[in-house]
Amino acid sequence: MPHSRDEPLGPDVIRIAIVVIAGAFMSILDTTIVNVALYDLGISFKEGVDSIQWIVTGYMLAMAAVIPLSGWIALRVGPKRVFIVSAVLFTLSSLLCAMAWSLPSLIAFRVLQGVGGGLLMPVGQMMLAQAAGPKRVGRVMSLVAIPMLIAPVLGPMLGGFLVDGPGWEWIFLVNLPVGIAAVILAVKLLKPDTRGQAWKFDPLGVALMAVGVPAITYGLAETGSAGTISTPKAWAPIIVGASLTTLYVLYALRRERPLLNVRLFQNRGFSAASVTAFALGATLFGGMILLPMYEQGPRMESAMMTGLLLAPQGLGAAIGAPIAGRLTDRHGGGIVAIVGLILLTIATVPFTMLSATTPQWLIMLALLFRGMGIGASMMPAFAAAYAALDRSQIPDATSQLNVVQRVGGSLGSAVLAVILGRRLAEIGGGTSANPQPGATIPLPVREKMADAYAYTHWWVLVLGMIALLPATVLFRVERAARAERLAALSSHTD
Numbered sequence: 001m002p003h004s005r006d007e008p009l010g011p012d013v014i015r016i017a018i019v020v021i022a023g024a025f026m027s028i029l030d031t032t033i034v035n036v037a038l039y040d041l042g043i044s045f046k047e048g049v050d051s052i053q054w055i056v057t058g059y060m061l062a063m064a065a066v067i068p069l070s071g072w073i074a075l076r077v078g079p080k081r082v083f084i085v086s087a088v089l090f091t092l093s094s095l096l097c098a099m100a101w102s103l104p105s106l107i108a109f110r111v112l113q114g115v116g117g118g119l120l121m122p123v124g125q126m127m128l129a130q131a132a133g134p135k136r137v138g139r140v141m142s143l144v145a146i147p148m149l150i151a152p153v154l155g156p157m158l159g160g161f162l163v164d165g166p167g168w169e170w171i172f173l174v175n176l177p178v179g180i181a182a183v184i185l186a187v188k189l190l191k192p193d194t195r196g197q198a199w200k201f202d203p204l205g206v207a208l209m210a211v212g213v214p215a216i217t218y219g220l221a222e223t224g225s226a227g228t229i230s231t232p233k234a235w236a237p238i239i240v241g242a243s244l245t246t247l248y249v250l251y252a253l254r255r256e257r258p259l260l261n262v263r264l265f266q267n268r269g270f271s272a273a274s275v276t277a278f279a280l281g282a283t284l285f286g287g288m289i290l291l292p293m294y295e296q297g298p299r300m301e302s303a304m305m306t307g308l309l310l311a312p313q314g315l316g317a318a319i320g321a322p323i324a325g326r327l328t329d330r331h332g333g334g335i336v337a338i339v340g341l342i343l344l345t346i347a348t349v350p351f352t353m354l355s356a357t358t359p360q361w362l363i364m365l366a367l368l369f370r371g372m373g374i375g376a377s378m379m380p381a382f383a384a385a386y387a388a389l390d391r392s393q394i395p396d397a398t399s400q401l402n403v404v405q406r407v408g409g410s411l412g413s414a415v416l417a418v419i420l421g422r423r424l425a426e427i428g429g430g431t432s433a434n435p436q437p438g439a440t441i442p443l444p445v446r447e448k449m450a451d452a453y454a455y456t457h458w459w460v461l462v463l464g465m466i467a468l469l470p471a472t473v474l475f476r477v478e479r480a481a482r483a484e485r486l487a488a489l490s491s492h493t494d
Helices: 011-045 054-077 079-098 103-132 134-164 175-189 203-226 232-253 262-266 268-288 290-296 303-331 333-353 360-375 378-387 391-425 443-466 468-493
Strands: none
Touching (some): 011 079, 011 134, 011 175, 011 268, 011 303, 054 079, 054 203, 103 391, 134 303, 203 391, 268 290, 268 378, 290 391, 290 443, 303 333, 303 378, 333 378, 333 443, 333 468, 360 378, 378 391, 391 443, 443 468
16 A cells, blocks of 8 residues: 555545646736736836836735635535636736826726636635645645646736737737637636525624725825835825724634634644735745836836846746655745755845846846745645644635735735835935836936835845744654644544
């Protein structure tokens, strides 16, 4: 009899994985393409980095707002229906993004995209985790990581080609065939829905969560735009958002079935995984907006060349994640996540020393190892959290870890954009100091611009280091949980 860790995934799990990969590939491909296009979008709409970043931040905030509803909607409507409707919404909103006539309209349509994308991944992960069980969750999570591996390699190159060629509108139109394929696969491969008993809908909880975190993010962004927190446009949203978030926690503790099960945070392993996911989301998504603008700004590279230069990060993740998945099944996700985070931290150091003449081969090499660190830390951390929970808690845990990751990404994007914008403003004119396509900027000015990106990457490095401490706690908790299960299995066998 094969060992449990070598138990095959089975056709049912493979079918679900194919559908989830298709949907996740669409949403992640869009994110990586958009990052390469941010510089050109800023020029097209005549906006600075502190405004343009809302194209990314608005998308992730919308995802964070709907992810908590994923478990309820999946039980109420059925996961297959939810997945199909979400894919259709994402595809149609992509068409609207391509038709945007201004930055506010594009941000609004990106929010619609986020609503569709916010349900695709957690519902898919929920189906996969429940079908596979804890013994195979490492390999299942590595399957889910496939779109996270391929899309970051393909996305920047495809985005650069589209931006330099037919125009930025095509970074959204390219989603249409992928979205149609995802819908067809879901219809044909997923089994008919079996609805569960959904808990009572909680409109007050939805309102508190949907307003609280976005308000904090908006206030932080306005702090950077105004240059001070003393303006009411900055401190008022932060206070309102913090108050609503605190009220939600107190409110959720009194409810039998809250929107987000905050009682899960009493589990040390889940709490540690949440902090790790938050910091990883901030350093990953926040850092992803910096390098494309660096390459097209002080380095004066084309969008296509920028995409090629950034591809090694996706390649590194493609190398690291499958290996990490198998190591997670054998040794646990905690130790694998720690190794991945150490690699990620070390590989971020070169970006704190960027200049206008940093060798591109060094940047690409650092990106390769940074990608390996990302691929070896994100999903193992999730898997380690699942190992410390009961199977019945997996749907709530999946939803909340995705929320925490997206919130970290949105806050990271906003804060890093603010820091970068402030440093660029010090050399005169914010992102207007960035060159127009074909312009020639003196090397001393480009060096000052590059220094702003190097300075901002120090904050990316700090965020990566923050994730290390809770990862060590996660390792201990997961190891103890595995030991308890082995002891229980041994006593049952005896």
